[in-house]
Amino acid sequence: MAALRREGRRFAPLISPRPITAVRSSPIAPTHEDEGPIGVRYISTQVVRNRMKSVKNIQKITKAMKMVAASKLRAVQTKAENSRGLWQPFTALLGDLPSVDVKKSVVVTISSDKGLCGGINSTSVKISKGIHKLNSGPEKETKYVILGEKAKAQLIRDSKKDIELIITELQKNPLNYTQVSVLADEILKNVEFDALRIVFNKFHSVVSFVPTVSTVLSPEIVEREAESGGKLGDLDNYEVEGGETKGEILQNLAEFQFSCVMFNAVLENACSEQGARMSAMDSSSRNAGDMLDRLTLTYNRTRQASITTELIEIISGASALEG
């Protein structure tokens, strides 16, 4: 009797009195829709099994991505930590004036090319937009130089006219100083600026990345600030050796400072990207694990329900025969 019922169900679309609505599984796989007490429908075990298989694959993939990010992080982290000494002498000499009042500021936003790295690119873009807003006013203009695909995608939507230069595929080859100094050279040649503000995520630890802005001033602004006293007032006390004019040395100094600060910023951002990807993939695999647990419970419940229904049918059929 139950066997006949089961056979009947294989041709369900043709002979079932109830229309099959909302069939969630693929039309190829036979649907063993079970009906418990009136109104309750159980999802079929085949559907749950397929879902479990795909979730398990996703868990494996994200776990592998986490391992890859961890190994890449280890490689870049030593480089970034070694380069930290590079910008400190410049800040010791020239100080740091993020609130300097200039006519032309250029925001250099550093972001990653690949996604799946958490929220660090959005944070960088938000900070860049904030700086743009901070430095806007009469006679003041702010332009963007973008490094990385992700910031490009976000900034091109509403600030397209403010973008001067876009550079992508930075990490195709391992990062080194020569590459970054060529990049810095390009930016310095093509973009007019009074102050350059470099926005990046500084790497503190695997779970903490601090958005940071480093300011590099053009030589004219450095002279202006030195003359007006204040933070850079004792710059005039420094004797400048060599070169024909002080201005020439200061120009070289500003360019060198920019390339050093860029090098450190790019390395720190690369570290933050890998760290953020590690934690994103880690929470993703944990989520997949949770989903798998829930699906296993649903699967077992469905399986047991169908077994129970079959038993009920057999027993009720047997008792009907006995009379």
Added chain:
Amino acid sequence: MLRQASRLLARRPRLAARTRPFSTDLPAADQTADATFTEAWSKVIPNLDPPKTPLSFMQPRPPTPSSIPSKLTVNFVLPYASALATKEVDMVIVPATTGQMGVLPGHVATIAELKPGVLSVHEGNEVTKYFVSSGFVFIHANSFADVIAVEAVPLDQLDANLVQKGLAEFTSKLSSATTDLEKAEAQIGIDVHSALNSALTG
């Protein structure tokens, strides 16, 4: 994503507390620079934390002492490593564009550009020599010297044969150069190689 955001938000105030546990540690000067920026930021963008600036990540330098200190503190940094970090030495000789410059404690504050040459660090009786390609040196009034070089190698890692070959190569390039850019590049090559040569021989 939301889980991460709450984790990061919870961590950020703790991190800020850790980098500046005692606000009296920092000299008042960089507090004000940061303060104007943070104030301006919070007026314009109230919802977002202001970004950090490099000053908050740096140890402040000691002020100029009244008497000349006995030792010079040297920071010798390269893009790939800090060769010397706050090392106390007696004297350094740097290859500035105006010639070899000796730096002793109490040297007047100077900014100098470096040309390819030999940097020697004198500590007691031992002298360490490096060949630097170029860079800058900042000498501060408080007897701190910062040498920032693009490339530096200890002298014993230089190969004399390759130096000669490079010199010959660049000399021939200079004679066959047509554009100004090629001439400049060849000239730079010659300068570096002849400096290497004199470093090895002298």
